[in-house]
Amino acid sequence: MRNDPPARRGRRALLGRLAALPLLAAVPALARALQAQAAAARPEDLLDVMDFEAAARAVLPPAHFGYLATGVDDDRTVGWNHEAFGLWEIRSRRMVDVSQLDTSIDLLGARWRSPLYVSAVSAQCAFHPDGEVGVARAAASRDALMMLSGFASRPLEDVVQARGAPVWQQVYATSEWEATAAVVARAERAGCPAIALTVDNMPGRNNETLLRSMKVDPRTCTDCHVNGSHNALLKAPLYAGLGLPAGALHTPLDWSWDYVRRLRKIVSGRLVIKGIVTAEDTEACIDCGADAVIVSNHGGRDEETLRSTIECLPEVVAAARGRIPVLLDGGVRRGTDVYKALALGASAVGIGRPQGWGLAAFGQAGVERVLDIFDAELRVIMRQAGSPSIAAITRDRLAPRPTIWRG
Numbered sequence: 001m002r003n004d005p006p007a008r009r010g011r012r013a014l015l016g017r018l019a020a021l022p023l024l025a026a027v028p029a030l031a032r033a034l035q036a037q038a039a040a041a042r043p044e045d046l047l048d049v050m051d052f053e054a055a056a057r058a059v060l061p062p063a064h065f066g067y068l069a070t071g072v073d074d075d076r077t078v079g080w081n082h083e084a085f086g087l088w089e090i091r092s093r094r095m096v097d098v099s100q101l102d103t104s105i106d107l108l109g110a111r112w113r114s115p116l117y118v119s120a121v122s123a124q125c126a127f128h129p130d131g132e133v134g135v136a137r138a139a140a141s142r143d144a145l146m147m148l149s150g151f152a153s154r155p156l157e158d159v160v161q162a163r164g165a166p167v168w169q170q171v172y173a174t175s176e177w178e179a180t181a182a183v184v185a186r187a188e189r190a191g192c193p194a195i196a197l198t199v200d201n202m203p204g205r206n207n208e209t210l211l212r213s214m215k216v217d218p219r220t221c222t223d224c225h226v227n228g229s230h231n232a233l234l235k236a237p238l239y240a241g242l243g244l245p246a247g248a249l250h251t252p253l254d255w256s257w258d259y260v261r262r263l264r265k266i267v268s269g270r271l272v273i274k275g276i277v278t279a280e281d282t283e284a285c286i287d288c289g290a291d292a293v294i295v296s297n298h299g300g301r302d303e304e305t306l307r308s309t310i311e312c313l314p315e316v317v318a319a320a321r322g323r324i325p326v327l328l329d330g331g332v333r334r335g336t337d338v339y340k341a342l343a344l345g346a347s348a349v350g351i352g353r354p355q356g357w358g359l360a361a362f363g364q365a366g367v368e369r370v371l372d373i374f375d376a377e378l379r380v381i382m383r384q385a386g387s388p389s390i391a392a393i394t395r396d397r398l399a400p401r402p403t404i405w406r407g
């Protein structure tokens with residue numbers, strides 16, 4: 001600790017003092033979070049991905065943590081996404097040669113060191129000044145696939161440079177076709193090999209946890225968020241300079257699959273549809289020429305009491321019938337979660353909040369540690385379960401947990 005830089009020592013001391021306040025002791029989660037951060041001010045001291053949530057909570061202003069954490073209504077989809085991984089049990093096989101573990105995958109014409117990718121998370125400068133550039137550097141150092149949010153707080157070209165390789169660009173449907181066409185063209189100029197269209201984000205969601213956290217944040221939002229800079233249209237660099245009318249970035253309520261067909265015509269690389277949870281919509285995506293679908297519910301941020309993504313995965317995989325890859329995100333917090341998604345047919349597995357937690361707590365180094373923890377945990381279960389490669393993580397390695405558990 002004596003070798004820590006002064007800023008870290010100061011932060012550690014402050015957090016330690018805060019954690020000791022009697023008032024905070026009455027709020028166990030917050031006190032625990034502050035203590036975790038005070039006791040472990042280096043990423044390598046944190047043991048699992050959830051520790052980073054506590055660390056992020058300790059350093060972020062309440063409203064910014066609330067933005068990262070929020071679901072809708074009672075946040076039940078958020079909880080279910082993770083809990084549902086526990087509905088599957090692993091059937092380990094013994095006496096399998098696992099001396100040469102290979103976690104690499106081939107996805108849409110590219111090879112990746114790991115099936116884990118960092119999914120689109122908007123406005124990451126709210127978590128750390130490096131924002132998406134910090135995530136890109138971490139992704140570069142771990143050779144991870146990165147999907148950049150259309151509402152990222154750093155310009156696409158800066159992120160591509162920091163990643164040192166193309167990233168996938170996520171976009172939303174807009175009521176201004178010219179805006180969609182312009183950002184697709186910009187992404188392709190920047191070398192993005194894939195456009196991911198998110199289709200689960202209608203206007204008007206009730207992000208109650210965020211709203212509550214804003215009420216307890218002692219700061220005045222408009223001190224920093226000047227001139228409407230809360231507004232994605234005014235703030236997102238991807239849409240800067242397009243001269244869009246207010247509301248243009250809202251998903252059009254009168255949309256149909258024609259939107260995807262139209263997009264297919266202007267995307268010259270791969271077209272990925274993010275936010276699919278049913279067999280019917282998987283078929284529609286394939287019909288429209290999509291190259292992949294992502295089983296996702298936006299991390300439970302859009303619809304309450306939706307089925308968890310791991311529950312939706314088998315039906316989507318069955319509908320895809322191997323014609324296109326199926327990816328999954330939502331509630332992935334452990335290497336065993338990644339393993340289970342792969343066993344149920346996912347070709348790659350995304351994380352949202354965990355990258356934000358790592359970034360908030362430690363910048364690039366935090367995201368790297370989060371990726372390393374996932375990697376280490378995945379390797380452990382691959383060895384244990386007798387799956388030396390990703391292809392060897394097959395459906396028969398899982399059994400549904402009995403409804404009435406025996407133990």
Ligand SMILES: Cc1cc2nc3c(=O)[nH]c(=O)nc-3n(C[C@H](O)[C@H](O)[C@H](O)COP(=O)(O)O)c2cc1C
Pocket residue numbers: 067068069081119120121122149150151170198274296297298299300301329330331332350351352353354356
């Ligand atoms: C703070 C935050 C911002 C997000 N922004 C976007 C976004 O701009 N576009 C998008 O498609 N998904 C966005 N997502 C959803 C993620 O891409 C991903 O689907 C989800 O977070 C996965 O669930 P997890 O957070 O439980 O890992 C966001 C998620 C979070 C937590």
